[in-house]
Amino acid sequence: VIRSSSELLQRVVDPDNIKGNNAIARIDHASKTMADLTETLLSLGRDTHETLPLNAINVKTMIEQISENLMYLLSGKEVTVNCHLENCELTLPKTATEIIIGNIIRNAYQHTYCGSVEINLNSQILTVINKEKSSPRAPNYIEKENLDDGYGIGIKLIDKLATKLGWSYQHRALNNGYQVVLSLSD
The missing domain is CATH 3.30.565.10 (Histidine kinase-like ATPase, C-terminal domain)
Incomplete structure (x- = not known):
């Protein structure tokens, strides 16, 4: 939901709105970080020996x-x-x-x-x-x-x-x- 909302905001916010675009960039970065964190934590819960991406x-x-x-x-x-x-x-x-x-x-x-x-x-x-x-x-x-x-x-x-x-x-x-x-x- 956050990722798709962020993508939508990127399309509708005026490119000259620096503060708005910076806020969207922070939201986008945070949502990618959350996805990576979730994947890493889920890999800990698995009993497999698969490696994390390098x-x-x-x-x-x-x-x-x-x-x-x-x-x-x-x-x-x-x-x-x-x-x-x-x-x-x-x-x-x-x-x-x-x-x-x-x-x-x-x-x-x-x-x-x-x-x-x-x-x-x-x-x-x-x-x-x-x-x-x-x-x-x-x-x-x-x-x-x-x-x-x-x-x-x-x-x-x-x-x-x-x-x-x-x-x-x-x-x-x-x-x-x-x-x-x-x-x-x-």
Whole structure:
């Protein structure tokens, strides 16, 4: 419904209406992303060993875009983000890679209130470390058992996708935060 409505709007909106056309482009992009996400999640539910479609991906660019798109999670927080990203071109399943990297960065941004998030890409290894400074707004990390205040769905999704792709994924608690290490190869 969204896809066909978007296509219809593209035909009826005046080409000179920049704001309208930009909104339609965002709707179109979001609907394609939802379709890819749904297909990826459905493939997890199947017990088959079929592989996900592969694409040439600039992982550095993907991480930069994901990080930028999630910056709203740091609004009103005293958090600095440091990125040290090497150029890295790999052939990977695009949507699954976006889901995994997006969840890792989202968790770091959501669970840092006053401190820093460090995102490193070295060869095919992504490391994300979030460090919390003492702050009355920050929860006590020693009392937290996992990265997700919600239902832990993000971590379970990362685990399942990484396992399906044969990637190494580890997360561990630090005294003042968390460290996540993801190897983007089998």
